[in-house]
Amino acid sequence: MIKPIYLYGSPVLRAKAAPAELEKKDELKQLVADLWETLAASEGCGLAAPQIGVSKRVVVVDGDVMTDIYDYLKGFKRTFINPEIVWESEEKTTYNEGCLSVPGVYCDVVRPKKIKVEYYDENLEKKVEEFDNFAARMVQHEFSHLEGVLFTDLVAPIRKKLVVKKLQRIASGKVPTRYTTRIK
Numbered sequence: 001m002i003k004p005i006y007l008y009g010s011p012v013l014r015a016k017a018a019p020a021e022l023e024k025k026d027e028l029k030q031l032v033a034d035l036w037e038t039l040a041a042s043e044g045c046g047l048a049a050p051q052i053g054v055s056k057r058v059v060v061v062d063g064d065v066m067t068d069i070y071d072y073l074k075g076f077k078r079t080f081i082n083p084e085i086v087w088e089s090e091e092k093t094t095y096n097e098g099c100l101s102v103p104g105v106y107c108d109v110v111r112p113k114k115i116k117v118e119y120y121d122e123n124l125e126k127k128v129e130e131f132d133n134f135a136a137r138m139v140q141h142e143f144s145h146l147e148g149v150l151f152t153d154l155v156a157p158i159r160k161k162l163v164v165k166k167l168q169r170i171a172s173g174k175v176p177t178r179y180t181t182r183i184k
Contacts, residue, residue: 004182009171049143083119088112
């Protein structure tokens with residue numbers, strides 16, 4: 001089911017998400033399905049459960065929507081349940097990020113270029129994978145949501161001052177989107 005996406009200012013986006021309960025398979029399967037449907041409807045490249053109001057450690061990413069820029073992302077689709085970054089490179093990259101929960105705001109964010117992640121997939125199989133470049137960026141951006149961190153928290157202070165009015169408008173619900181949203 002397509003769910004509304006919670007916007008900047010919603011408390012669920014600031015809470016550290018609880019681990020998903022793997023034994024509740026039907027509930028987890030429905031959450032994953034809702035995330036994929038909502039992501040497709042919003043035309044984003046990633047979505048974390050807190051963004052649809054569920055404070056659980058579940059994320060989906062879809063690199064296919066970015067193949068016009070990054071052709072190596074063709075077929076890159078992942079479901080991450082209870083993910084953990086177990087290694088990150090010292091080498092960093094900067095990218096101008098945006099977010100479905102912070103519509104219309106884009107800022108440069110510095111993140112590790114490569115990461116290694118342990119997680120459960122949609123079949124509850126334990127996986128360990130390394131990601132680099134934009135795949136690593138998408139994954140890290142979504143994992144930040146699980147910690148209650150938005151990309152705007154990671155930008156230079158001067159840049160944040162430049163977008164504060166936009167953030168206030170989003171928090172008050174005064175922002176147009178092509179997808180259904182909710183605050184609080």
